[in-house]
Amino acid sequence: MNLMKPLDFSIRPCSYNDIPAVMDVNETTLPENYPLFFYEQILEKYPKTFILAYNKDDPKQVIGYIMWRVERGLSSFGLQHVKKAHLVSLAVLHDYRRQGIANEILLESMKLIRDFKISEYVLEVRVSNSGAVKLYEDLHNFIKIRIIGHYYRDGEDAYYMAAKIQDNTKNQTSNQNLNGMTDMEIKQYFLDKNQGYILYNCPNCSSLHIKALTYSLAGTIDPDNSDSLLCADCNEEMTLLDIAAGKYNSFK
Numbered sequence: 001m002n003l004m005k006p007l008d009f010s011i012r013p014c015s016y017n018d019i020p021a022v023m024d025v026n027e028t029t030l031p032e033n034y035p036l037f038f039y040e041q042i043l044e045k046y047p048k049t050f051i052l053a054y055n056k057d058d059p060k061q062v063i064g065y066i067m068w069r070v071e072r073g074l075s076s077f078g079l080q081h082v083k084k085a086h087l088v089s090l091a092v093l094h095d096y097r098r099q100g101i102a103n104e105i106l107l108e109s110m111k112l113i114r115d116f117k118i119s120e121y122v123l124e125v126r127v128s129n130s131g132a133v134k135l136y137e138d139l140h141n142f143i144k145i146r147i148i149g150h151y152y153r154d155g156e157d158a159y160y161m162a163a164k165i166q167d168n169t170k171n172q173t174s175n176q177n178l179n180g181m182t183d184m185e186i187k188q189y190f191l192d193k194n195q196g197y198i199l200y201n202c203p204n205c206s207s208l209h210i211k212a213l214t215y216s217l218a219g220t221i222d223p224d225n226s227d228s229l230l231c232a233d234c235n236e237e238m239t240l241l242d243i244a245a246g247k248y249n250s251f252k
């Protein structure tokens with residue numbers, strides 16, 4: 001339980017002078033730390049969405065921060081190549097948690113990063129970090145897309161989570177995720193592009209999913225690989241090994 005008295009906080013964009021205080025918050029709250037130039041680069045490229053929470057009684061006291069970057073890649077929700085906002089880091093000092101600070105800087109930064117014409121938000125979070133997962137899932141419409149094995153330096157797995165710009169993320173079915181294409185159209189899409197993908201059905205809810213045929217699924221998958229993917233519709237866990245072996249592939 002947090003016994004500190006509620007804090008009168010406000011939020012503002014980070015400035016270069018704030019970076020040492022942001023680094024202090026980062027280093028006291030997270031094992032993922034970064035050199036000064038990394039913060040400077042994020043601030044230079046994404047100044048509006050590098051946001052701080054500060055103590056109104058002492059505006060130099062930084063109590064939380066958020067940083068995003070923008071990247072391109074395959075959508076978590078379909079076949080398109082899209083622009084995504086990637087959450088780089090978010091933290092709030094221990095004594096000031098559960099007062100809505102993370103929620104507020106998330107809301108504001110997610111609104112502002114839309115200026116980059118992104119179509120989805122993505123992030124990685126430790127599988128053990130149930131508080132952060134709840135924050136992303138319950139308040140910001142993120143869903144778990146897959147588990148990334150051994151993502152963190154200490155060996156812990158990450159959930160890769162994503163949220164669409166639209167609010168209807170949670171109601172989409174996998175077939176809509178594939179842009180409403182028929183099986184034949186999907187097959188033709190791959191033939192035309194000569195691309196490697198595998199289609200598989202969730203054994204629990206039968207939703208159709210797609211996975212890029214990366215090196216690990218292209219025949220060289222390590223038999224000890226324990227990575228798994230989660231069904232976006234029902235959270236059923238499927239191992240990469242089983243997917244690669246075609247266990248769930250009912251698409252002909």
Ligand SMILES: CC(C)(COP(=O)(O)OP(=O)(O)OC[C@H]1O[C@@H](n2cnc3c(N)ncnc32)[C@H](O)[C@@H]1OP(=O)(O)O)[C@@H](O)C(=O)NCCC(=O)NCCS
Pocket residue numbers: 029030090091092093096097098099100101102103104124125126129130131132134135136138139
């Ligand atoms: C995760 C973190 C940023 C949340 O910050 P916060 O300011 O305490 O979060 P908020 O007060 O805005 O929480 C909003 C809601 O998220 C959920 N939530 C947040 N932290 C939670 C926790 N520890 N346990 C359960 N639910 C939690 C709750 O639903 C909460 O609403 P409620 O307090 O009314 O129940 C903070 O705990 C933190 O800095 N942790 C260490 C760094 C970290 O894990 N960063 C995320 C890396 S991906």
